Amino acid sequence: MPAVTDSGRATILFIEAVPDGILDTFKEIKTSEAFEERMRITVEVEEYFPEIAARITPASFGLLDEQAYLQTAITSIIHRPYVMENHTLILGCGDSVFLTDPITGHGCNTASYAAEQIYETLVTNKEAAWDEAVGQLIGTG
Ligand SMILES: Cc1cc2nc3c(=O)[nH]c(=O)nc-3n(C[C@H](O)[C@H](O)[C@H](O)COP(=O)(O)OP(=O)(O)OC[C@H]3O[C@@H](n4cnc5c(N)ncnc54)[C@H](O)[C@@H]3O)c2cc1C
Known part of the structure; x- marks a missing residue:
């Protein structure tokens, strides 16, 4: 998702995971560093999203700051x-x-x-x- 932030334009990576499915691997994560690494592994290493991975410039991949991530799991x-x-x-x-x-x-x-x-x-x-x-x-x- 394209976004405008205090640091300029950015792209948000957004994953909706089926509970306990293969992408449901973020729930234990508590820090921005761990989140960033988990996202990098999910997109680049595990290759679930090859088209997205191909669009990533490795040098600019990362969170803009330590609060630039969000995890939710709310039952409506x-x-x-x-x-x-x-x-x-x-x-x-x-x-x-x-x-x-x-x-x-x-x-x-x-x-x-x-x-x-x-x-x-x-x-x-x-x-x-x-x-x-x-x-x-x-x-x-
Ligand atoms: C990260 C995020 C992204 C979102 N993106 C979207 C989006 O793109 N589109 C969309 O439509 N919705 C989005 N939402 C949902 C949307 O923000 C909420 O549904 C909406 O703000 C709900 O409005 P509300 O007035 O019911 O509650 P709130 O906006 O939460 O307002 C409740 C207010 O009551 C105050 N309050 C709480 N307890 C008390 C108390 N005891 N005494 C006095 N005041 C109190 C709070 O401080 C707050 O100001 C998003 C929410 C989040 C968290």
Whole structure:
């Protein structure tokens, strides 16, 4: 993936691994040095991605700094977006309701869409009591 960083343009290597599959070899890694080495081995030595390996200039291969890597392993989860507390409707939105792995790049989009839908439902029902029935509308919206 092309990226613009504080150090200029860079290319991000991005791997999605099936749990316990052949590419699932990063989970024990705790340091940037170990991460960089693991990535180098995965791409250049084990040759899972020959086309990518062919595009790498060895002299410029490496992390830009010790924080320039990210590992995630999140199981997506969807919660009901509302709860009634003392007859008050409490709404949720964003990651607290629908959490997806950041690597999918959808959390903000989903949160924005949900915020718009909540707004529309509340405006449409502005004369109603904002009770469980409205919560259910939001939950199915
Ligand atoms: C590395 C990475 C890359 C991502 N890339 C993408 C992408 O490309 N596209 C995309 O759509 N999404 C992406 N996401 C996901 C996206 O960032 C989240 O889905 C989105 O920010 C969720 O918004 P939110 O408002 O629910 O939560 P947040 O943005 O996490 O906001 C929650 C806020 O609540 C505050 N807070 C927490 N606890 C308390 C407390 N007790 N009291 C007061 N404040 C509190 C936090 O400090 C924070 O400011 C990415 C996420 C990560 C981590």
